[in-house]
Amino acid sequence: MQTAVAVLVSGVVALFGVTSAVLGFIAEANRLKPDEIYVSGSDCVYPANPAHTLGFCAILLLVVAQIIASAAGGCCSCCRPPGGASYSNSTTTGRRVVGVVASVLSWVAALIAAVFYLVGVMLNAPTMREAKFTGPIEECSVLKGGVFVRVAVLSLVATSLGIMSCVLLRLPAVTDAPPEQGQHAVGLPQWLAQGFGHPYPTQGYGQASDPKFAPPSQG
Template structure:
């Protein structure tokens, strides 16, 4: 369990770190060159960083889902407490996937606008053309969502893999633990329901002399 948490957390945190780095390295309007009616986007590390962030986030989600039994669908249900924990784990897992998908959309949009190449300029007025640039804070939002998705994925994995607690018997008593010997009476019970006690040996009195 600890190893799975470390692996999922490492992938998710690394994805978020790459997102923060991509925010600092993204293209600015000064980096884009206009050639006629085309915009020339130069090569930059942002595109590769974002692609790696998306892959790491996807790996973290898949590992957490597989470790949790495919969102709880691949593990048999248990008692009442186990079923409740399973439902909560499934809900948390679904929320983590939603956060991961939103983060991936932000990553993908930023990767497209930071990919090197030539694109047609758009008209911003009658005689003015401009090049599309990713807005500030997009990669930061993606990184934060990656952290949230990773936290939820770890939580769902813990809930779905936690062992089921022993349920009490109908009379309210818990079943005995393995390896604990049950005490038994040393003397057979009598008809009145009380256990007899050993009686001291009778002593002789008034013995006659021969």
């Protein structure tokens, strides 16, 4: 059951993460170019373009993917492990440590990607900003090429680490089965049990197994 849930959650996380990266690649192709920004007096006018909306949606999808992966993994398994599993086994403990490290690295990569996504969104927002003067020349801030591409790749890395963490933390714990101790009950043959219950152990059809144990004759 835990394995099936891990596979399902991994698929959902992958869908959101890959979609976020795809939006990042599309945003790179639609980002504002320097020749698309014009100066009005001492202000730079940034026209509306798809990169602003695409970058914002990419941030949301990436954050949702990370939240789902972390929640499915038990919040880095810092709370109760999924299914109440015990981590006494060394193999399971090592797997848990790797899963937690992968989750932390996933969040670090996702936060870096989100920050650069946000920078791209702000620099592609339809607004007016004060122009910078370099001598007599007016300059407008513009997002450099390749930023959205690098962020999209970083989103894929964060998603991959998140899926890895989710799978490792949700797999059933490996337990060491202790060797069975205790004695096995051995059944006694019916004739032997009956013999123990009789004051004179007999064998077969009431005949004494030894003449000296034969019952005394009556009369």
